[in-house]
Amino acid sequence: MLGREALRHPAGQKLEVWCMKSNRPAEEQIRIRAHEIFLQHGGQPGHDLDNWLQAENELMEFPVRRIAELEPPKGKRAEW
Numbered sequence: 321m322l323g324r325e326a327l328r329h330p331a332g333q334k335l336e337v338w339c340m341k342s343n344r345p346a347e348e349q350i351r352i353r354a355h356e357i358f359l360q361h362g363g364q365p366g367h368d369l370d371n372w373l374q375a376e377n378e379l380m381e382f383p384v385r386r387i388a389e390l391e392p393p394k395g396k397r398a399e400w
Contacts, residue, residue, distance in 0.1 A: 345379035353379060 353375035354368075361367065 345376065349379055350375045 350372060354371040357371040357374055358364075358367070361371075
């Protein structure tokens with residue numbers, strides 16, 4: 321996701337910079353999904369880290385899958 325950040329140049333000028341924002345899911349989102357995975361596996365203890373990493377991976381992949389489902393833009397394609 322792109323976002324704008326305001327920075328100050330050493331000469332005092334205000335600059336707007338476009339930068340990539342992290343799509344990292346919030347810890348609360350990961351916790352909730354990890355708990356859902358825990359319950360789906362019958363509530364077996366001892367898989368906390370596995371559940372957490374699976375939840376984090378699923379949530380981070382979600383935006384990529386959504387982008388892949390989008391139709392390509394209409395119009396002239398860029399020539400490489």
